[in-house]
Amino acid sequence: MTDTHPRFSRRALLGATGAGLAAGAAAGVAGSSAMGATDTHSSDVVRFRGTHQAGITTPVQDRLHFAAFDVITDSRAELTDLLRRWTVAADRMCRGEETVAGGAVGGGPYRPPSDTGEALGLSPLSLTLTIGFGPGLFGATADAPQQQDRFGLGDRRPACLAELPAFPKDAIEPSRSHGDICIQACADDPQVAVHAVRNLARLGVGVVSVRWSQLGFGRTSSTTTAQATPRNMFGFKDGTANVKADQSDLLDRWVWVHHDDNPTAARWMTGGSYLVARRIRMYIEPWDRASLSEQEQVVGRSKGSGAPLGATAEFDTPDFRLTSAGTPLIARTAHIRLAHPDSLGGVRLLRRGYNFTDGSDGFGHLDAGLFFIAYCRDPQAQFVPMQHALAAKDAMMEYITHNGSALFACPPGLAADEWWGQRLFDD
Amino acid sequence: MTDTHPRFSRRALLGATGAGLAAGAAAGVAGSSAMGATDTHSSDVVRFRGTHQAGITTPVQDRLHFAAFDVITDSRAELTDLLRRWTVAADRMCRGEETVAGGAVGGGPYRPPSDTGEALGLSPLSLTLTIGFGPGLFGATADAPQQQDRFGLGDRRPACLAELPAFPKDAIEPSRSHGDICIQACADDPQVAVHAVRNLARLGVGVVSVRWSQLGFGRTSSTTTAQATPRNMFGFKDGTANVKADQSDLLDRWVWVHHDDNPTAARWMTGGSYLVARRIRMYIEPWDRASLSEQEQVVGRSKGSGAPLGATAEFDTPDFRLTSAGTPLIARTAHIRLAHPDSLGGVRLLRRGYNFTDGSDGFGHLDAGLFFIAYCRDPQAQFVPMQHALAAKDAMMEYITHNGSALFACPPGLAADEWWGQRLFDD
Numbered sequence: 019m020t021d022t023h024p025r026f027s028r029r030a031l032l033g034a035t036g037a038g039l040a041a042g043a044a045a046g047v048a049g050s051s052a053m054g055a056t057d058t059h060s061s062d063v064v065r066f067r068g069t070h071q072a073g074i075t076t077p078v079q080d081r082l083h084f085a086a087f088d089v090i091t092d093s094r095a096e097l098t099d100l101l102r103r104w105t106v107a108a109d110r111m112c113r114g115e116e117t118v119a120g121g122a123v124g125g126g127p128y129r130p131p132s133d134t135g136e137a138l139g140l141s142p143l144s145l146t147l148t149i150g151f152g153p154g155l156f157g158a159t160a161d162a163p164q165q166q167d168r169f170g171l172g173d174r175r176p177a178c179l180a181e182l183p184a185f186p187k188d189a190i191e192p193s194r195s196h197g198d199i200c201i202q203a204c205a206d207d208p209q210v211a212v213h214a215v216r217n218l219a220r221l222g223v224g225v226v227s228v229r230w231s232q233l234g235f236g237r238t239s240s241t242t243t244a245q246a247t248p249r250n251m252f253g254f255k256d257g258t259a260n261v262k263a264d265q266s267d268l269l270d271r272w273v274w275v276h277h278d279d280n281p282t283a284a285r286w287m288t289g290g291s292y293l294v295a296r297r298i299r300m301y302i303e304p305w306d307r308a309s310l311s312e313q314e315q316v317v318g319r320s321k322g323s324g325a326p327l328g329a330t331a332e333f334d335t336p337d338f339r340l341t342s343a344g345t346p347l348i349a350r351t352a353h354i355r356l357a358h359p360d361s362l363g364g365v366r367l368l369r370r371g372y373n374f375t376d377g378s379d380g381f382g383h384l385d386a387g388l389f390f391i392a393y394c395r396d397p398q399a400q401f402v403p404m405q406h407a408l409a410a411k412d413a414m415m416e417y418i419t420h421n422g423s424a425l426f427a428c429p430p431g432l433a434a435d436e437w438w439g440q441r442l443f444d445d
Numbered sequence: 446m447t448d449t450h451p452r453f454s455r456r457a458l459l460g461a462t463g464a465g466l467a468a469g470a471a472a473g474v475a476g477s478s479a480m481g482a483t484d485t486h487s488s489d490v491v492r493f494r495g496t497h498q499a500g501i502t503t504p505v506q507d508r509l510h511f512a513a514f515d516v517i518t519d520s521r522a523e524l525t526d527l528l529r530r531w532t533v534a535a536d537r538m539c540r541g542e543e544t545v546a547g548g549a550v551g552g553g554p555y556r557p558p559s560d561t562g563e564a565l566g567l568s569p570l571s572l573t574l575t576i577g578f579g580p581g582l583f584g585a586t587a588d589a590p591q592q593q594d595r596f597g598l599g600d601r602r603p604a605c606l607a608e609l610p611a612f613p614k615d616a617i618e619p620s621r622s623h624g625d626i627c628i629q630a631c632a633d634d635p636q637v638a639v640h641a642v643r644n645l646a647r648l649g650v651g652v653v654s655v656r657w658s659q660l661g662f663g664r665t666s667s668t669t670t671a672q673a674t675p676r677n678m679f680g681f682k683d684g685t686a687n688v689k690a691d692q693s694d695l696l697d698r699w700v701w702v703h704h705d706d707n708p709t710a711a712r713w714m715t716g717g718s719y720l721v722a723r724r725i726r727m728y729i730e731p732w733d734r735a736s737l738s739e740q741e742q743v744v745g746r747s748k749g750s751g752a753p754l755g756a757t758a759e760f761d762t763p764d765f766r767l768t769s770a771g772t773p774l775i776a777r778t779a780h781i782r783l784a785h786p787d788s789l790g791g792v793r794l795l796r797r798g799y800n801f802t803d804g805s806d807g808f809g810h811l812d813a814g815l816f817f818i819a820y821c822r823d824p825q826a827q828f829v830p831m832q833h834a835l836a837a838k839d840a841m842m843e844y845i846t847h848n849g850s851a852l853f854a855c856p857p858g859l860a861a862d863e864w865w866g867q868r869l870f871d872d
Binding site: 215219227246303308386 | 508510512515517549550552553554555556557558560561562563564565566620621634635636639642643646647650654655656657658659660662663673675676677678679680681729730733734735736737738740741747748749800802803804805807809810811813
């Protein structure tokens with residue numbers, strides 16, 4: 019579990035030794051430059067280390083920058099060296115510090131700054147950085163059968179870290195899908211999230227390269243009961259029945275990987291979770307032409323209140339048995355019914371998705387939708403059957419297309435001095 | 446000048462008559478659904494009507510959704526009808542209301558909702574909607590010589606509403622450029638800005654279609670001295686010398702169109718301003734490999750403090766005469782020198798740009814940069830010479846490419862009951 023607690027604020031800059039150094043040192047006229055304005059908050063640091071990674075049960079921050087990387091080296095040593103360096107930088111950035119002390123200007127005039135600097139003056143803003151490892155890191159996959167086991171990790175692959183199957187109506191684009199490593203950066207300011215991903219990408223030059231990235235402008239789910247459920251691009255509340263951070267029994271059953279879930283070689287995942295990412299394009303223009311009745315039937319909720327049809331408030335339990343003149347009030351094809359645990363043998367997920375709008379699609383329409391993120395203990399047993407059921411029957415499929423897909427194994431949280439992936443790579 | 450003043454908060458929904466109607470009316474079990482949670486602020490409404498359009502001198506909001514539309518009808522009546530309907534909806538949305546009263550669910554079950562609903566429960570969050578008209582609306586342009594004068598507006602074109610010329614090193618992509626009408630939506634929450642553009646697009650079905658759109662995640666400039674200058678994707682403060690909202694002499698000289706600037710037929714622009722939009726891709730990876738000295742020489746400022754080289758604080762006046770061993774402290778090719786009014790015959794602009802990150806570019810790099818927006822009284826006399834000077838000499842050109850470009854004439858603000866474009870279309 020992660021806590022939000024006061025700690026540090028992002029370090030403002032830096033008087034005599036840094037700012038203006040390049041010119042000032044030569045001319046002897048600078049060296050006392052003013053500090054940047056610092057927006058200091060006392061309660062916006064999320065603890066980076068702990069039993070589980072932050073960014074899973076952490077109260078969902080407002081903004082997301084998600085990046086998937088390809089590993090472009092075959093050297094295990096280069097990769098683990100990067101993971102060590104990433105860990106130090108991530109730990110610092112989550113405290114609101116630069117990637118290295120005095121990073122933006124402290125390295126002297128003749129070296130590239132160690133921090134790109136665009137988050138200077140901003141507080142930590144609840145930044146979390148969550149790492150995951152993709153199937154390709156462990157050798158061949160169904161999707162990439164030629165992939166070598168470059169890093170000798172083949173026997174460490176958890177059984178359920180297999181590429182997701184193709185679902186009906188999928189239109190998966192490889193350039194928006196897969197990846198060897200992912201970083202989920204969430205913060206209450208996009209500049210902080212973008213800065214973090216960019217600096218990790220920069221540290222990774224020669225070792226990893228950005229395969230795809232996705233900006234999410236607004237959260238669509240809640241992981242605490244204190245957070246209101248936001249509306250998605252269809253104007254509806256969804257994911258009301260999300261697993262919440264204080265439901266430790268549900269987290270234990272549906273989110274965190276158990277010791278006995280894997281054979282010994284894959285026990286580095288104990289306490290971790292699997293991240294499923296799906297880029298769901300929402301065809302908002304035809305949706306907007308659908309009648310209110312059609313929209314509510316598709317979703318199975320009232321648009322205004324978010325209540326299940328036939329109920330009165332958002333968090334009321336949906337009653338799927340209600341009928342009107344023999345017809346189910348919540349249609350058999352309604353999203354809320356098909357995605358409900360009762361329709362899926364009790365299966366639950368922890369959702370953490372974001373709305374996106376990526377310009378227009380070249381045909382006069384906005385390229386908008388939901389960047390779906392879910393965490394689960396076993397994606398093959400939780401997400402896959404759910405998505406098969408939805409893809410086959412969900413009335414909403416008429417208005418959406420899944421065009422990006424990825425699966426990552428997110429290891430547990432870090433102990434003091436531990437580095438990202440240490441339990442995976444260490445023998 | 447626009448004011449921020451308390452007024453309304455976005456209307457929460459709607460009990461018995463709307464929510465759950467589709468099913469509830471049939472089943473007789475719903476109809477008393479709970480109201481959505483409303484996040485009410487008292488000071489986040491920006492006045493929609495006034496002498497000038499809001500969104501120009503308004504304190505720059507945190508988020509942007511900018512959309513350029515092609516007009517796809519040849520009917521003047523259809524276009525002016527849309528502009529009337531847009532005005533009503535825009536006026537309402539800027540007060541935090543739905544596009545029409547009870548829009549999301551009040552129209553009954555058998556009609557599409559009049560509001561898409563994803564901003565329900567959000568306050569106005571300082572939404573401004575600023576409209577502009579592109580050169581193509583007035584007939585042929587250098588860029589589109591075949592364009593008919595479909596709406597009989599040829600004689601109403603202001604002389605300076607001509608497509609921008611090609612600048613050295615431009616790599617303009619038509620799919621990110623031009624447009625007949627633009628809407629600049631700014632707000633302190635992206636969902637509110639996206640909702641506004643989307644609902645205007647929806648109202649425009651059959652009359653306009655989205656040509657391109659751009660999300661900006663963070664402001665890069667200030668229009669009041671109370672706002673700190675944020676950092677751009679190069680980690681620097683830029684645009685410090687921006688025209689500010691309280692500099693009425695500078696606004697009058699450099700931003701607002703005067704009565705005598707145009708012949709009678711084009712006097713609908715009096716009190717308006719021209720909007721220049723440029724999508725500037727920033728090559729952040731090579732930038733991040735440049736030394737601090739190189740970066741500071743390119744920009745002409747200290748990275749840490751934002752002070753001009755040789756000075757001590759961000760708002761110090763740069764002294765371009767300072768030298769060190771005969772070499773200018775602020776290089777002859779430095780961005781701050783070339784963009785400074787002193788290098789441009791005193792020319793000023795009002796900048797209102799935003800940082801963007803649009804995923805990755807397919808080559809392992811983030812597609813990030815600055816969506817430059819500037820307002821000026823005469824783009825041909827202000828922006829064009831500035832950009833020619835920068836494109837020819839600015840050391841920063843090594844690290845950026847302009848790949849989108851557009852120019853729009855933004856009419857003055859609206860009187861009571863006036864509609865967008867009324868002075869342009871009315872004879």
